[in-house]
Amino acid sequence: LHHVARSSSGRRTSARLPVCPPFVFSQSSAFFPPFLAPAALALSPTFGFAPTSHSTASATSRARPTPRARRPAVFVPRRCQSTSPVTMVAENFDAVLEGKYPAKNHAKRTVELIRKEIPDASGLLYLEARHTKLLEDNDSPEPFRQRRFFYYLTGSNLADSFFTFDIQTSKSTLFIPPVEPDEVIWSGLPVTAEQALAQYDVDEVKFTNDVNSVLSSYASANPNSTIFAIEGQISDHIKISDFQNKNLSVLKKSIEVARVVKDEYEVAIIRKANYVSALAHKAVIEKSRTAKNEQELLATFLATCIENGAAEMAYHPILAAGEAAATLHYVHNNRTLENKTNLLIDAGAEWNNYASDITRTFPLNGKFTPESRAIYDIVLKMQEDTMALIKAGASWDDIHVVAHKVAIDGLLSIGVLKGDKQEILDSRTSSAFFPHGLGHHLGLDTHDTGGNPNPKDKDILFRYLRLRGTLPAGSVVTVEPGVYFCRFIIEPYLKDPKHSKFIDTDVLDKYWSVGGVRIEDNVFVTEAGYENLTTAVKKAEDVEAIALA
Known part of the structure; x- marks a missing residue:
C-alpha cells in the first residue's frame, strides 16, 4: 500500500505504509485536539498540511485572494508491528522548509x-x-x-x-x-x-x-x-x-x-532544530575525552550549532558535571570536570524561532559506574514506558504518575527505597528523587503555550507539571523523566518520619556522586501514538561507544 502526496514544493512523493489493516482514513482528525475539532472549524480547507498558495501581487497593489486549496487526505496507521517504514510528518524537513512559513x-x-x-x-x-x-x-x-x-x-x-x-x-x-x-x-x-x-x-x-x-x-x-x-x-x-x-x-x-497544534511546516522546523542539536550533543560527548571543564563543552555545543546554521539557542544551555547534575536548571557551566562521574547536558538549538529541548547524560570517563548505569536504566525505562502511552486524548497527569511508578520500582530494586510501592507513591516520597514534571509543550517557546499548569496544586506530585489535561493530536511535547540525588531536596525527607521510613540511607550514600540523570526527547503526538523528533543517541551502550571512540 502506498500513500502518494505532494511536498511543499508541489513534487509528488510516494511512501510505503505498513500493511497492517485496518487503516484510519482521515482528512482531519489526525491533527486536531478536541478544542480544535474539524467539525467546529467547519472543515476549513486552509487547515492541515496542504501546500500554501501565495499571491503574486506587488507591494503597491491590492493582493489577489489566496486560492483555497483542498487539504489532502491523510492515512493514519493504527498501532501495529511492521518491517515497512511508516510515513512520518515532515520527515524530509529540508524539502518542506523550501516553502514559505504558513x-x-x-x-x-x-x-x-x-x-x-x-x-x-x-x-x-x-x-x-x-x-x-x-x-x-x-x-x-x-x-x-x-x-x-x-x-x-x-x-x-x-x-x-x-x-x-x-x-x-x-x-x-x-x-x-x-x-x-x-x-x-x-x-x-x-x-x-x-x-x-x-x-x-x-x-x-x-x-x-x-x-x-x-x-x-x-x-x-x-x-x-x-x-x-x-x-x-x-x-x-x-x-x-x-x-x-x-x-x-x-x-x-x-x-x-x-499554537498548540503544529502544522507540517512547524514540525519540519522542530525536526531541523532537533537534527542540529543532535549533532551538537554528539560533539560534546566526543569532546569530553579531552575537555577540562564544563565551559569547553558548552563552547563545543555552541560551535557545532552555529556551524550548522543555528546561531540562537532555545534556552540557556545546562552542562552540569558530577553532583551539579542534581540542580535542575544549573547555570554556572564553568566548573572543572576533574573527579566527576557524569555530565548532564540539557541544550537545544533554535531554528527559525522554534525550539528543540534535549537532555542527555553520559559518563565522563567513557563508562558508566554501576551506580550511574543503574540510575540511567531506570530513567530510560521511565521514558520508554511513558512514551508508549502517548497518543491523542491521553491524560498527561496519568502518564506522569506512571513515570513515578517506574521510578519507585527502579529505586526499590537497587535498595534506595524500601517498603510498599503503593505506600511510597501515596506518601509522595518519590518526589524527593523526581521533583519536576514529565514534560511540556514545545514550539515557538521552549515552555510553549497551552499547557495550563497549576503551580498552586496542593499535591506535590503535580505542582510542577507544566502540562495538564489531555494531549491533543498535532502537539509537540517533551518527555523528560529524571532521577536526582540533590542533598537540599532529599535531606528534609530524611528528617521526616513520613518519608524516612521508605529511604535506606546506607544505600543512598552510594549514589550522591551520580548527581542526576535526565533523558529528554521531543515527541509529536498523533491519533495512533507519537513520532519521536529527537535523533540524539540515548542507549547506554551507544553513549559509551561514542565516549570511548
Whole structure:
C-alpha cells in the first residue's frame, strides 16, 4: 500500500505504509485536539498540511485572494508491528522548509478560534513586532528576540514592524521600516517591500509610516468593526482610538490555543532544530575525552550549532558535571570536570524561532559506574514506558504518575527505597528523587503555550507539571523523566518520619556522586501514538561507544 502526496514544493512523493489493516482514513482528525475539532472549524480547507498558495501581487497593489486549496487526505496507521517504514510528518524537513512559513493559515486559524468566543467577530487583527531597544547605559541594542505572537501570524523576524489582518477579507498586511539614510551608513540597506512580499506569506507590504493612516481609513470605512490587539503591545504613537470597538484580550488567548497544534511546516522546523542539536550533543560527548571543564563543552555545543546554521539557542544551555547534575536548571557551566562521574547536558538549538529541548547524560570517563548505569536504566525505562502511552486524548497527569511508578520500582530494586510501592507513591516520597514534571509543550517557546499548569496544586506530585489535561493530536511535547540525588531536596525527607521510613540511607550514600540523570526527547503526538523528533543517541551502550571512540 502506498500513500502518494505532494511536498511543499508541489513534487509528488510516494511512501510505503505498513500493511497492517485496518487503516484510519482521515482528512482531519489526525491533527486536531478536541478544542480544535474539524467539525467546529467547519472543515476549513486552509487547515492541515496542504501546500500554501501565495499571491503574486506587488507591494503597491491590492493582493489577489489566496486560492483555497483542498487539504489532502491523510492515512493514519493504527498501532501495529511492521518491517515497512511508516510515513512520518515532515520527515524530509529540508524539502518542506523550501516553502514559505504558513503565516496566513495561522491567522485564519486564529480567527476561527476568536469566532468560537465571538461568533460575529469582524474587523482587524493588529500586532507589533519587537521594537529595537538600547541596552541600559549603553548605545548598543539589546539582543533581538522576535515577539512570538507576531511571528506566528507573519513569519517575519524584522524588528520595528507592524501587522494587520482583515477578518472579513483575509487580507494580511505587513508594515516594515522605510529606508533611513543615516542607518544605511552603519547597517546597510534594509529589506525592501518587494523582498518582504516574496519572503513572507502576506498579501501586501507597506511601510511603518503608513500604519496610522491605514488604521484610520479602515475604521472610517467600517464604523462597527473591532480592532483586536494585545494589551501592552500597542505603541504610544499608534492611534486605535478611531475604532468604536477594541478587544485587547481574545487575540492573545486565541493565538496561544492555535499554537498548540503544529502544522507540517512547524514540525519540519522542530525536526531541523532537533537534527542540529543532535549533532551538537554528539560533539560534546566526543569532546569530553579531552575537555577540562564544563565551559569547553558548552563552547563545543555552541560551535557545532552555529556551524550548522543555528546561531540562537532555545534556552540557556545546562552542562552540569558530577553532583551539579542534581540542580535542575544549573547555570554556572564553568566548573572543572576533574573527579566527576557524569555530565548532564540539557541544550537545544533554535531554528527559525522554534525550539528543540534535549537532555542527555553520559559518563565522563567513557563508562558508566554501576551506580550511574543503574540510575540511567531506570530513567530510560521511565521514558520508554511513558512514551508508549502517548497518543491523542491521553491524560498527561496519568502518564506522569506512571513515570513515578517506574521510578519507585527502579529505586526499590537497587535498595534506595524500601517498603510498599503503593505506600511510597501515596506518601509522595518519590518526589524527593523526581521533583519536576514529565514534560511540556514545545514550539515557538521552549515552555510553549497551552499547557495550563497549576503551580498552586496542593499535591506535590503535580505542582510542577507544566502540562495538564489531555494531549491533543498535532502537539509537540517533551518527555523528560529524571532521577536526582540533590542533598537540599532529599535531606528534609530524611528528617521526616513520613518519608524516612521508605529511604535506606546506607544505600543512598552510594549514589550522591551520580548527581542526576535526565533523558529528554521531543515527541509529536498523533491519533495512533507519537513520532519521536529527537535523533540524539540515548542507549547506554551507544553513549559509551561514542565516549570511548
